[in-house]
Amino acid sequence: MxxxxxxxxxxxxxxxxxxxxxxxxxxxAESCVDFSRNPGRFINNCGRRVVVRWTDEFACQNNGGCSITLRAGETQVVASSRGRVSWSAE
CATH class of the missing domain: 1.20.5 (Single alpha-helices involved in coiled-coils or other helix-helix interfaces)
Known part of the structure; x- marks a missing residue:
């Protein structure tokens, strides 16, 4: 037993x-951030922090910065979703 x-x-x-x-x-890491339902809403589906970066300069200016950091399970709505984004888990 x-x-x-x-x-x-x-x-x-x-x-x-x-x-x-x-x-x-x-x-x-591609499945860490879900923003398919609403391009301005980022949800961290990972068990660790995720950094979302904008590769478009205009989107960076509109958001007030070029990246946001999301902790596990955190959701953040950004002012603009224009341009391309990339993300990486830390």
């Missing part, structure tokens, strides 16, 4: 470790 509990714990930790290693890949 004890061996089964230990085995289950190790298996759970292994799955969690595998998920963590996959989510830390750069490609996984």
């Amino acid at each position: 004890m061996n089964r509990a230990v085995c289950l714990s190790i298996l759970t930790l292994g799955i969690a470790a595998a998920f963590t290693s996959v989510s830390s890949e750069p490609a996984a």
Whole structure:
């Protein structure tokens, strides 16, 4: 009975470790920020901070800055969503 509990714990930790290693890949950062429903609303779906950067100068000026930092689960509405954006998990 004890061996089964230990085995289950190790298996759970292994799955969690595998998920963590996959989510830390750069490609996984693409799913960290969801703004498809409303271009001016950014939602952080990651377990760590995400930095959203504007690559368009006009959008930077309209937003009052060229980047915003979102903590896990945080949502932020920006004044303008013009131009292209990029984001990266930290």
